Amino acid sequence: MIPYNFDYYAPATVAEAAALFQRLDAEGKQPLYYSGGTEIITIGRINRIYTEAVIDLKRIPDCRQAAVQSGKLVLGSALTLSELYDSRVFPLLGETGAGVADRTSRNKITFGGNICSKFIYREAVLPLLLTDSEVRIAGPGGARQTPIAEAFDGQLRLGRGEFVVQTVTDESYARMPYVTIKKRKVAAIDYPLVTVAALRTSEGIRIAFSGVCAFPFRSQAVERMLNRRELPLRDRIDQSIALFPAPVISDIKGSAAYRELVLKLVMEQTMRALGGE
Amino acid sequence: MDAHTIRAKGIGCFWKNSSIDPDGSSGAIVSFNQDGSLNLETGVVEIGTGTKTILAQILAERMRMSPDHIHVKFKISTDITPEHWKTVASRGTFLAGRAVLKAADDAIRQLLDIAACVLRADPVDLELGHGYVYARADPSVRIAVKDICYGYKYPNGNSIGGQIIGRGHYIQRRMNYTNPETGEGTPGPEWNVGAQAVEIELDTRDYSYKLLKAISVNDAGKVLNPKAAKGQVMGAMSMGLSFANRETFMFSGEGAIYNASLRDYNVIRYGENPEYVVEFIESPCLDGPYGARALGEHGLIAMPAALAAALSRAAGVQLNRLPLFPETIWRAKMGEPQP
Numbered sequence: 001m002i003p004y005n006f007d008y009y010a011p012a013t014v015a016e017a018a019a020l021f022q023r024l025d026a027e028g029k030q031p032l033y034y035s036g037g038t039e040i041i042t043i044g045r046i047n048r049i050y051t052e053a054v055i056d057l058k059r060i061p062d063c064r065q066a067a068v069q070s071g072k073l074v075l076g077s078a079l080t081l082s083e084l085y086d087s088r089v090f091p092l093l094g095e096t097g098a099g100v101a102d103r104t105s106r107n108k109i110t111f112g113g114n115i116c117s118k119f120i121y122r123e124a125v126l127p128l129l130l131t132d133s134e135v136r137i138a139g140p141g142g143a144r145q146t147p148i149a150e151a152f153d154g155q156l157r158l159g160r161g162e163f164v165v166q167t168v169t170d171e172s173y174a175r176m177p178y179v180t181i182k183k184r185k186v187a188a189i190d191y192p193l194v195t196v197a198a199l200r201t202s203e204g205i206r207i208a209f210s211g212v213c214a215f216p217f218r219s220q221a222v223e224r225m226l227n228r229r230e231l232p233l234r235d236r237i238d239q240s241i242a243l244f245p246a247p248v249i250s251d252i253k254g255s256a257a258y259r260e261l262v263l264k265l266v267m268e269q270t271m272r273a274l275g276g277e
Numbered sequence: 278m279d280a281h282t283i284r285a286k287g288i289g290c291f292w293k294n295s296s297i298d299p300d301g302s303s304g305a306i307v308s309f310n311q312d313g314s315l316n317l318e319t320g321v322v323e324i325g326t327g328t329k330t331i332l333a334q335i336l337a338e339r340m341r342m343s344p345d346h347i348h349v350k351f352k353i354s355t356d357i358t359p360e361h362w363k364t365v366a367s368r369g370t371f372l373a374g375r376a377v378l379k380a381a382d383d384a385i386r387q388l389l390d391i392a393a394c395v396l397r398a399d400p401v402d403l404e405l406g407h408g409y410v411y412a413r414a415d416p417s418v419r420i421a422v423k424d425i426c427y428g429y430k431y432p433n434g435n436s437i438g439g440q441i442i443g444r445g446h447y448i449q450r451r452m453n454y455t456n457p458e459t460g461e462g463t464p465g466p467e468w469n470v471g472a473q474a475v476e477i478e479l480d481t482r483d484y485s486y487k488l489l490k491a492i493s494v495n496d497a498g499k500v501l502n503p504k505a506a507k508g509q510v511m512g513a514m515s516m517g518l519s520f521a522n523r524e525t526f527m528f529s530g531e532g533a534i535y536n537a538s539l540r541d542y543n544v545i546r547y548g549e550n551p552e553y554v555v556e557f558i559e560s561p562c563l564d565g566p567y568g569a570r571a572l573g574e575h576g577l578i579a580m581p582a583a584l585a586a587a588l589s590r591a592a593g594v595q596l597n598r599l600p601l602f603p604e605t606i607w608r609a610k611m612g613e614p615q616p
């Protein structure tokens with residue numbers, strides 16, 4: 001049971017959603033954008049999130065879009081992870097998203113909800129980081145389109161009342177060789193011990209991580225090291241881990257030492273699969 | 278298998294005695310309907326064990342009738358349903374089964390008494406079966422159960438008897454408390470045994486492993502319902518493996534639980550189960566209904582030991598802590614302390 005009452009709004013347009021947020025916020029309702037709702041419901045039940053009004057984004061056509069427009073893949077934030085996987089429009093994204101939770105949950109969990117999650121994993125952001133995608137963000141102050149590298153630093157930097165409408169990805173990326181590997185503590189369905197997603201472009205291999213540090217990331221320094229093919233692969237891997245933006249985490253899924261062991265294996269497997277040895 | 282994959286098998290044995298309160302009893306009522314069908318009422322709570330199906334089979338066997346004509350009461354009223362101590366300890370079929378047999382015998386005695394009067398025969402010469410009470414030596418001397426189970430009416434209207442209601446109960450014989458000093462005592466009746474094995478495939482790089490096959494051979498005493506018995510044991514094996522391979526609470530230094538929800542408390546899911554093989558041997562338990570032995574919990578018991586044995590062999594290190602997370606094996610292998 002959710003121990004508090006809240007109002008439910010289902011706006012039909014982006015502008016309506018933003019205006020609603022502004023009004024409800026001014027009324028002190030602590031509004032939340034509501035997409036798949038799985039996080040709001042499950043965290044709400046244990047009192048770790050509070051709101052008096054939710055603004056459902058699923059009725060807004062822009063948030064449900066999946067289209068190619070002049071060479072750009074436009075994906076709405078309210079598409080579910082199952083829809084992204086089944087459509088095969090962007091296999092790297094579809095498959096990385098398919099590692100999240102279980103199929104039944106993914107039928108509800110959305111792309112935008114995953115990226116804006118309070119949990120540290122946000123695995124669906126990895127493909128966006130790898131492909132230098134852009135994020136269409138809207139809010140009471142209007143709309144903007146921002147490169148993911150600017151908008152995302154561990155988590156998406158959104159102004160008050162802003163929400164993700166769509167992501168925009170250069171279509172050519174959808175045809176490049178990729179690898180996405182998720183390792184869990186023991187179960188077939190769980191948060192990651194280590195998730196690695198990687199892409200081979202003409203300039204080299206790009207790689208992004210979730211579950212390893214306290215936030216998902218892609219790092220230029222790490223990629224530069226990994227692409228130094230004059231060095232033996234294992235040395236490159238060891239040295240690139242030293243360049244991570246934060247310490248490898250220790251938690252109930254695994255200690256830092258064991259995570260690092262698994263991480264190295266996955267990185268090696270990834271590099272080899274993409275011809276990066 | 279290859280440079281970093283090892284297949285191994287482990288085996289474990291178990292014995293278990295169902296220790297319960299020495300006065301834990303079970304009761305049953307069987308009552309007739311006008312058409313000769315029966316109602317069966319016991320306090321066993323059906324929680325997926327299929328016990329009530331078995332009890333209907335036991336009753337049908339003793340009454341020599343089809344289980345199709347037995348109406349099993351599923352709902353329990355704590356006001357009037359006969360007491361069944363607890364639906365625990367693999368005692369459902371054992372305790373309630375014996376109570377049902379006693380209730381059936383009580384009903385049979387009443388049927389034979391009234392039939393003896395109608396047929397003008399000694400009740401010891403009569404037998405119940407196939408919806409009739411008949412003379413054992415001359416089955417043409419007979420009366421239908423439906424004509425006597427609600428009393429018998431003579432052609433002139435005189436009537437005798439009434440609705441037949443059989444009652445039964447069972448309590449385990451000569452149970453006593455264990456001596457707290459010495460541990461001596463008889464807290465439970467029969468011992469039940471079995472052997473179980475697990476085959477795994479270990480990846481020696483990160484110590485992750487696959488559960489390939491699990492086998493259980495239990496002494497069932499007498500298998501009363503093959504599918505139910507198999508299902509019980511298979512379910513228990515899965516629980517045993519889940520317990521051995523992942524289920525645990527993790528605590529902070531202050532004793533707070535880190536994984537208090539099913540998000541983080543993992544159990545084995547359908548796709549993760551190995552192939553299961555379940556077989557039985559039958560050495561009857563003389564106290565059990567039709568020789569049946571306890572089955573409910575027994576399929577779980579040796580699974581952790583069997584898994585640990587298989588993994589110990591594959592990893593080349595003694596594993597004696599549960600659950601057997603890949604990291605746990607890695608730590609044992611590295612000689613690192615467990616967290």
Ligand SMILES: Cc1cc2nc3c(=O)[nH]c(=O)nc-3n(C[C@H](O)[C@H](O)[C@H](O)COP(=O)(O)OP(=O)(O)OC[C@H]3O[C@@H](n4cnc5c(N)ncnc54)[C@H](O)[C@@H]3O)c2cc1C
Binds near residue numbers: 036039163
């Ligand atoms: C069983 C289970 C297992 C999980 N396992 C994983 C896993 O392995 N890896 C992983 O990465 N995640 C995992 N998750 C987390 C899940 O991906 C997130 O909780 C995600 O937020 C749920 O998406 P949703 O659409 O239901 O979000 P909602 O509940 O709708 O929203 C979540 C948060 O995001 C905000 N939000 C939603 N949409 C937008 C938007 N368009 N713009 C701005 N803010 C928005 C909401 O206001 C809210 O704060 C798991 C969740 C469950 C239930």
